Amino acid sequence: MEALKLELKEKIITLxxxxxxxxxxxxxxxxxxxxxxxxxxxxxxxxxxxxxxxYGIKLLDPKEGKAIFQSINSMASYITEHRTK
Amino acid sequence: xxxVAITGMGIISAIGNSVEENLNALLSGVSxxxxxxxxxxxxxxxxxVGEIKMTNLELSRLxxxxxxxxxxxxxxxxxxxAKQAVKNAGIENSNEYKTGLISATSVGGMDMTERFxxxxxxxxxxxRYILINDAGDSSHKIADNLGxxxxxxxxxxxxxxxxxxxxLGARLIKSKQLERVIVGGTDALSKFTINGxxxxxxxxxxxxxxxxxxxxxxxxxxxxxxxxxxxxxxxQKEGKKVLAYxxxxxxxxxxFHQTASSENGEGAxxxxxxxxxxxxxxxxxxxxxxxxxxxxxxxxxxxGRAIESVFGKNVPDFSSTKPFTGHTLAAAAxxxxxxxxxxxxxxxxxxxxxxxxxxxEFDLVPVTELKEKNIExxxxxxxxxxxxxSTVIFSKSK
Amino acid sequence: MxxxxxxxxxxxxxxxxxxxxxxxxxxxxxxxxxLTAKEPVYKDYILPGASRRMAKGVKNGIVASAIAMxxxxxxxxxxxxxxxxxxxxxxxxxxxxxIIDNKEEFLTPTSFxxxxxxxxxxxIALGLQCKAYNFTxxxxxxxxxxxxxxxxxxxxxxxxxxILVGGIDESADFTTxxxxxxxxxxxxxxxxxxxxxxxxxxxxxxxxxxxxxxENKKTANTYAEIASISFVNRLDPNQIExxxxxxxxxxxxxxxxxxxxxxxxxxxxxxDKYYEAISNNLFKNTAQIYYKHLSGDYxxxxxxxxxxxxxxxxxxxxxxxxxxxxxxxxxxxxxxxxNQYLGKDHSFLLLKQC
Numbered sequence: 001m002e003a004l005k006l007e008l009k010e011k012i013i014t015l016x017x018x019x020x021x022x023x024x025x026x027x028x029x030x031x032x033x034x035x036x037x038x039x040x041x042x043x044x045x046x047x048x049x050x051x052x053x054x055y056g057i058k059l060l061d062p063k064e065g066k067a068i069f070q071s072i073n074s075m076a077s078y079i080t081e082h083r084t085k
Numbered sequence: 086x087x088x089v090a091i092t093g094m095g096i097i098s099a100i101g102n103s104v105e106e107n108l109n110a111l112l113s114g115v116s117x118x119x120x121x122x123x124x125x126x127x128x129x130x131x132x133x134v135g136e137i138k139m140t141n142l143e144l145s146r147l148x149x150x151x152x153x154x155x156x157x158x159x160x161x162x163x164x165x166x167a168k169q170a171v172k173n174a175g176i177e178n179s180n181e182y183k184t185g186l187i188s189a190t191s192v193g194g195m196d197m198t199e200r201f202x203x204x205x206x207x208x209x210x211x212x213r214y215i216l217i218n219d220a221g222d223s224s225h226k227i228a229d230n231l232g233x234x235x236x237x238x239x240x241x242x243x244x245x246x247x248x249x250x251x252x253l254g255a256r257l258i259k260s261k262q263l264e265r266v267i268v269g270g271t272d273a274l275s276k277f278t279i280n281g282x283x284x285x286x287x288x289x290x291x292x293x294x295x296x297x298x299x300x301x302x303x304x305x306x307x308x309x310x311x312x313x314x315x316x317x318x319x320x321q322k323e324g325k326k327v328l329a330y331x332x333x334x335x336x337x338x339x340x341f342h343q344t345a346s347s348e349n350g351e352g353a354x355x356x357x358x359x360x361x362x363x364x365x366x367x368x369x370x371x372x373x374x375x376x377x378x379x380x381x382x383x384x385x386x387x388x389g390r391a392i393e394s395v396f397g398k399n400v401p402d403f404s405s406t407k408p409f410t411g412h413t414l415a416a417a418a419x420x421x422x423x424x425x426x427x428x429x430x431x432x433x434x435x436x437x438x439x440x441x442x443x444x445x446e447f448d449l450v451p452v453t454e455l456k457e458k459n460i461e462x463x464x465x466x467x468x469x470x471x472x473x474x475s476t477v478i479f480s481k482s483k
Numbered sequence: 484m485x486x487x488x489x490x491x492x493x494x495x496x497x498x499x500x501x502x503x504x505x506x507x508x509x510x511x512x513x514x515x516x517x518l519t520a521k522e523p524v525y526k527d528y529i530l531p532g533a534s535r536r537m538a539k540g541v542k543n544g545i546v547a548s549a550i551a552m553x554x555x556x557x558x559x560x561x562x563x564x565x566x567x568x569x570x571x572x573x574x575x576x577x578x579x580x581x582i583i584d585n586k587e588e589f590l591t592p593t594s595f596x597x598x599x600x601x602x603x604x605x606x607i608a609l610g611l612q613c614k615a616y617n618f619t620x621x622x623x624x625x626x627x628x629x630x631x632x633x634x635x636x637x638x639x640x641x642x643x644x645x646i647l648v649g650g651i652d653e654s655a656d657f658t659t660x661x662x663x664x665x666x667x668x669x670x671x672x673x674x675x676x677x678x679x680x681x682x683x684x685x686x687x688x689x690x691x692x693x694x695x696x697x698e699n700k701k702t703a704n705t706y707a708e709i710a711s712i713s714f715v716n717r718l719d720p721n722q723i724e725x726x727x728x729x730x731x732x733x734x735x736x737x738x739x740x741x742x743x744x745x746x747x748x749x750x751x752x753x754x755d756k757y758y759e760a761i762s763n764n765l766f767k768n769t770a771q772i773y774y775k776h777l778s779g780d781y782x783x784x785x786x787x788x789x790x791x792x793x794x795x796x797x798x799x800x801x802x803x804x805x806x807x808x809x810x811x812x813x814x815x816x817x818x819x820x821x822n823q824y825l826g827k828d829h830s831f832l833l834l835k836q837c
Contacts, residue, residue, distance in 0.1 A: 041345065042344070042536065042592055046593065048286070049590065049591045190621075199579055199583075202580070202583060206661075212665065218658075219621070219623055219782070220600065220622070221623040224622060228716050228717075233716070234716065235716070236714065236715070236716075238625060238626075238714075239620065240618065240619065240620060241570075242600075242604075242617070242618060243599050281592070281595035281598075283587075283590070284592035285595075337616065338563075338615060338616075340609050340611075340612050340613055340614050342609075343605060343609065344596055469601070470599050470601070471601040471605020472605055472609065
């Protein structure tokens with residue numbers, strides 16, 4: 001799980017071009033959207049594709065992402081439970 | 086002079102290749118939404134589109150173009166509709182008056198570029214399509230074919246583009262830079278836009294249902310439509326039949342998000358307010374709203390709220406005609422201009438097909454059956470990415 | 484009708500034009516046929532969080548517009564009007580490549596959004612929270628001039644008082660290659676020694692974002708008055724002289740009243756003939772200026788020409804590097820700018836000293 005969390009942080013930084021953010025600056029419980037890391041709805045769409053491409057998880061409604069992308073913790077546990085690759 | 090005369094119109098869409106065919110489909114409630122045939126896409130079975138069931142070759146032949154032409158589908162559709170508009174306005178000599186063309190497109194020649202992107206480098210065969218990618222190419226081809234020599238330009242503000250073309254055209258007539266101007270827009274379906282909208286997760290896998298609580302997104306479509314706008318001097322001198330008038334218009338920016346509309350629809354509200362003010366009309370003077378109504382979660386909520394802000398408790402009859410045609414992007418406002426003019430001429434409101442359940446956020450219910458009533462003024466909305474919000478008001482010719 | 488003034492400039496181009504006076508530090512590239520824009524320090528203008536998804540054209544547009552607004556000392560706008568030939572073409576290419584390469588799977592929205600032609604104007608509005616009129620013109624070589632004409636009409640009728648107008652284009656790998664294949668851009672083995680004695684097809688390409696604050700009142704910072712603008716889709720080379728004469732006549736001017744003429748010469752043997760007759764004949768006693776050896780050519784390169792004209796009228800000087808002949812005037816009052824793109828989209832612009 002810890003390895004997955006680190007992997008997710010690295011992916012988020014690269015995928016979303018968060019050039020000025022370091023892996024250790026993202027806490028597992030930090031809010032990714034809104035006041036936390038400041039991600040927005042376009043980032044959510046990018047993350048949905050990442051779930052599909054890297055973990056074989058297909059979301060059909062962007063609204064489903066809301067709970068999953070709350071924090072690194074929530075992402076990691078959702079992926080662990082639902083991944084197909 | 087506050088109103089600008091419309092003396093001709095032409096259209097090609099998924100519900101017909103002429104004004105008459107479009108009118109018949111609107112009157113009989115026949116939708117043009119179908120499964121895609123002309124584009125080979127993986128998404129074939131997961132989307133529905135408003136496709137014109139003619140190949141490029143068929144369109145080229147109808148237009149008497151040589152087989153080795155380098156028209157994009159956007160240009161083919163545009164020329165087809167623009168020719169009708171000019172004919173409808175009874176124009177024989179394109180340069181008798183100071184004439185211009187203001188066209189709108191969002192995909193331009195992308196339908197060809199996406200086919201030959203890697204091929205251009207390796208293969209000489211299709212290189213004639215290299216320079217047609219830019220959006221202005223279709224406008225040039227239409228102007229050349231119609232023999233227009235003068236102000237020819239193109240607007241691309243995503244899904245509000247052709248409303249803005251109508252706006253600029255009206256402005257050019259009012260400022261006397263032009264005496265006659267052909268305005269409208271054209272967009273062909275392309276893999277580029279299908280996949281682009283797919284990434285935004287706003288494409289419905291079934292028939293689009295504007296203003297319905299259970300709406301699932303939009304259906305893309307392809308179309309072209311043009312209007313001929315003429316100065317009062319030409320209308321008087323030639324005793325022209327005026328189909329309707331452009332009486333008001335407004336453009337504003339929502340400045341909220343790159344692709345989504347704000348929840349209260351502020352940009353849309355400002356556009357409608359500006360248009361009413363310019364037309365010197367009160368909200369109660371509007372008899373019908375041809376809504377943008379794309380059937381995305383976001384648009385219909387935002388537009389509905391904006392309509393409520395402008396019209397309060399007395400929202401006029403409204404409908405979205407996108408269940409007939411799909412969302413035809415840069416052409417949408419032009420085809421809906423034709424439908425607005427038809428509504429004025431026939432005193433008929435076209436139904437918002439596929440509507441079943443009222444949205445939970447408000448009490449707005451669109452017109453779902455053909456409705457006859459006297460219509461003096463129609464307000465037409467078109468909103469696009471980049472927060473671009475446009476409204477045009479059409480008024481009856483007396 | 485109100486007059487229209489240029490009250491602020493911001494120019495990101497292939498030369499140092501954003502923190503300099505007037506082309507005092509330029510480099511005339513002789514090896515490359517594709518020039519790239521000198522990038523400003525984006526962080527000085529755009530928060531990293533906001534810029535992370537922005538295309539080059541968006542960033543350049545935002546910086547150029549910020550510079551123009553600061554110079555004109557305006558913070559609110561009544562309209563934002565942009566012109567672009569191809570929009571943020573780098574992102575269009577990126578999205579198209581991923582459609583083809585990934586067979587329509589695993590696509591993300593960012594590059595699609597940036598590929599929408601009005602994305603620069605839209606993102607400037609978003610950054611400024613500007614809810615005003617927002618238009619984007621996309622008609623090849625007169626994309627920028629269309630924006631100018633729209634702005635001019637609104638300022639003359641007092642519908643607006645302060646308008647941001649700009650021309651933006653980017654270069655991108657595939658499109659550049661295609662343009663080389665189509666001989667729009669000179670091929671790699673053609674050396675770009677001087678665009679004035681080229682005997683081959685194609686131009687030297689460039690990119691940039693040049694923005695203007697236009698207002699219907701004169702200020703201490705006013706550069707010039709935009710007296711007239713006209714464009715036409717098609718002209719033959721032999722019609723240019725009469726077209727210019729009638730354009731001047733409409734403005735109650737004759738050829739002798741023009742103190743400097745700015746020509747869009749770009750080194751393309753097929754199309755520089757449009758400038759030949761007027762350079763050798765009509766304007767032989769007028770100071771002649773060229774600029775595309777510095778800016779490179781692109782659909783909205785003429786915005787660089789308008790920037791040059793504005794600087795000349797305000798500073799009353801013509802840098803040696805852009806002089807086509809040796810005619811010197813004691814006072815530059817009227818400047819004519821003529822441009823065309825691939826023999827189409829001819830534009831005529833008259834600037835006056837204020």
